[in-house]
Amino acid sequence: MTPQAWTLARALRLAILSVGALVFLAPYVWMLSTAMKPREEIFSSSLTLIPERLAVVENFSKAFTRVPMLQLLMNGVIVCTIILVVQVLVALPCAYALAKLRFPGARTLIAAIMLGLLVPIHATALPIYVALSGAGVLNTYFALAAPFMISVFAIFLFLQFFRAMPDDLINAARLDGMSELGIVLRVIVPNAWPAITAFSIFSVVAHWNDLFWPQIVVTETAMAPPPLGLIFFRAAEAGDDYGALMAATVVVTVPLLAAFLLAQRRFIEGITLTGLKG
Amino acid sequence: MSGLALRGISKAYGDNHILRDVTIEAQPGEFVALVGPSGCGKTTLLRIAAGLDHADRGSVWLGERDMTAMRPSERDIAMVFQSYALYPHLTAGQNIAVPLAMRDLTIWQRLPGIGNLMPSQRGIRADIQRRVLETARSLRIDHLLDRKPGQMSGGQRQRVALGRALVRSPAAFLMDEPLSNLDANLRVHTRAEIVELHRRAGVTTLYVTHDQAEALSMADRVAVMIGGRLLQFDTPEGIYSNPAHIEVARFIGSPQINLLNGEVDAAHGVRIGGRLLAEGVNARPGTSVTVGFRPEAIKLGAPEQAGLIASLRRIEFLGSETLVFIDLAGGGDTLVAKLAPSDATAFALGQAVTIMAASRDVLVFGGDGARLSVSPPMRMVANG
Known part of the structure; x- marks a missing residue:
């Protein structure tokens, strides 16, 4: 950056962006601050960001002991993994078929997918709940994952991405002797990493943070994913112990943050991989 | 194999x-x-x-x-x-x-x-x-x-x-x-x-x-x-x-083949503007045909010689060859001739010339685009 670049307009731009960043970061900063404060400081009349007495060990040990925190995190990981893996396994071949194969009804199916995008989970929650309840599978990982296993959003996202892939690439693979499944595995997937990673971020963030569906199908702490665990924690154990609650919130947020940072690197790698044409 | x-x-x-x-x-x-x-x-x-x-x-x-x-x-x-x-x-x-x-x-x-x-x-x-x-x-x-x-x-x-x-x-x-x-x-x-x-x-x-x-x-x-x-x-x-169809003749070759509209006369000769260009064409008298000849088949002669009369519009020197663009007298048609550079120096812009071609180089196409046979093949057609 050259010194001349520090014009007034630039400074103003930066100031606006900084204020924006602060507004969005503030809750997280406050969460971290509260997680480190002892109880009496949280309820003191003065607002302080830096605690006078650190209560880190106290708060975090409460977060880990009063609810089965590791169990909650594990539940979150298992449910998100099941959902993501099944979503990708279903959506990749679906999107490939819709994007690159010609068959009767393809257009109708794509229209159906567009319609599917418009239907929120809240509209279908009740019938799905009744079905799961009737099958006697409430309070299981399956109940948590089932409604999300087929993602029209994933199919739509991959469909758009695959459409941009040159047809000749797939024709070349056919001439080289690959089956259609082989093409998906050996040609499409290795070149679809940016799309798969982008979708993974959406999917994991959405289902790790999801509170609505777990609240409907899970009543036991042992099966609860992290956000529901936090609710249980607040309701039953913590009462007004906001320090411990915020510590638990930090614990729940950190894995997502770590996963996102890791995925980001992969995401950029993926983008540099796609030298498809040029 | x-x-x-x-x-x-x-x-x-x-x-x-x-x-x-x-x-x-x-x-x-x-x-x-x-x-x-x-x-x-x-x-x-x-x-x-x-x-x-x-x-x-x-x-x-x-x-x-x-x-x-x-x-x-x-x-x-x-x-x-x-x-x-x-x-x-x-x-x-x-x-x-x-x-x-x-x-x-x-x-x-x-x-x-x-x-x-x-x-x-x-x-x-x-x-x-x-x-x-x-x-x-x-x-x-x-x-x-x-x-x-x-x-x-x-x-x-x-x-x-x-x-x-x-x-x-x-x-x-x-x-x-x-x-x-x-x-x-x-x-x-x-x-x-x-x-x-x-x-x-x-x-x-x-x-x-x-x-x-x-x-x-x-x-x-x-x-x-x-x-x-x-x-x-x-x-x-x-x-x-030896293109079998007018489209083939048109598509193949650069610069493009010269095509002129002509008519078959009573003696099975092809005439353009009254001048005889080919003889013994296998077509009924009175049918209109298209006559084609490649740029390199064209010979240019002094105006007093027999042939199609035209005037030189543009000369393009390309190194190994020279392209000469010729406006046909009495019509809007422009022909291209490919000459050896040494032959082209004899001509100047605006000059009147006659166009000649050996009859074996003249291709005649019928109204449907198909090639028509011409006989006898080996005669210089230049007489008006």
Whole structure:
């Protein structure tokens, strides 16, 4: 950056962006601050960001002991993994078929997918709940994952991405002797990493943070994913112990943050991989 | 070695007829160029030969094998695509190895990890590596094998694409305008290399191009397609000097052939503006015909000589030859003559000249575009 670049307009731009960043970061900063404060400081009349007495060990040990925190995190990981893996396994071949194969009804199916995008989970929650309840599978990982296993959003996202892939690439693979499944595995997937990673971020963030569906199908702490665990924690154990609650919130947020940072690197790698044409 | 035959191929999308009863039979080891303006169906025909598209009618034969219903992978045909279609996530070496790996390894042997446990897998892999290297050497790309397509120039990618087609020694090659993405210099160079490769490998080749110079210079035989029809299938010399249809004459040759409207007189001579240009035309008196002659067939003479009268409008000096543009007297037609530079110096802009052509160089086409025979062939036509 050259010194001349520090014009007034630039400074103003930066100031606006900084204020924006602060507004969005503030809750997280406050969460971290509260997680480190002892109880009496949280309820003191003065607002302080830096605690006078650190209560880190106290708060975090409460977060880990009063609810089965590791169990909650594990539940979150298992449910998100099941959902993501099944979503990708279903959506990749679906999107490939819709994007690159010609068959009767393809257009109708794509229209159906567009319609599917418009239907929120809240509209279908009740019938799905009744079905799961009737099958006697409430309070299981399956109940948590089932409604999300087929993602029209994933199919739509991959469909758009695959459409941009040159047809000749797939024709070349056919001439080289690959089956259609082989093409998906050996040609499409290795070149679809940016799309798969982008979708993974959406999917994991959405289902790790999801509170609505777990609240409907899970009543036991042992099966609860992290956000529901936090609710249980607040309701039953913590009462007004906001320090411990915020510590638990930090614990729940950190894995997502770590996963996102890791995925980001992969995401950029993926983008540099796609030298498809040029 | 086997020949490749496309017999009676028709293809239509709704009312849009892409191919109409096209039959092309390439002899074993022959290099056949499919040439035509864009949209003439030549690429569709190639895709039908590859099995990537299906014809409504007609059959595809490789030697004695009827391949019409076979899948692309079963046909033992390799194709080079216009966009090269290299796998972007694989290195050049891996790209070239793919067809061999797909053919020689079983599905279990190809799996990463498990495949390594398979006996005999190691030997096959080594063999594949050896053949990839051999092919790469013959194309002089052995130093590029570790690079990905994104890190290579257009010419290098084109060679890798050729390598991928060559490596498994297929029964036939299909090439879809493989040179169209290269710059002009590289194109002429690669043209010669592909011909050389074909001579060495001796594999039947079907080569699609819209560039008539490419087709004439590379192929043993040229198939000219226009509007979904095969108009002529002949040697380059035959296509050029003996076109069967006016569209063929128009499409082949640069600068374009000169075409003039004429009429058949009572003595079966062709007259343009009252002047006799050809005799013994096989057409009824009174029919209107089109007369064509190549730019290099035109001789220019002094105005007092017999022939078509015209005046010089423009002279273009091109080094090895000179193009002379001539306005025909009494009509809007402009003709092009290709002269040796030394002959062209005798003329000046605006000068009146007469145009003459040997009658064997005069091509007469009927109203439907078909060629009409002219006899006797060996007479200088210049008398008015």
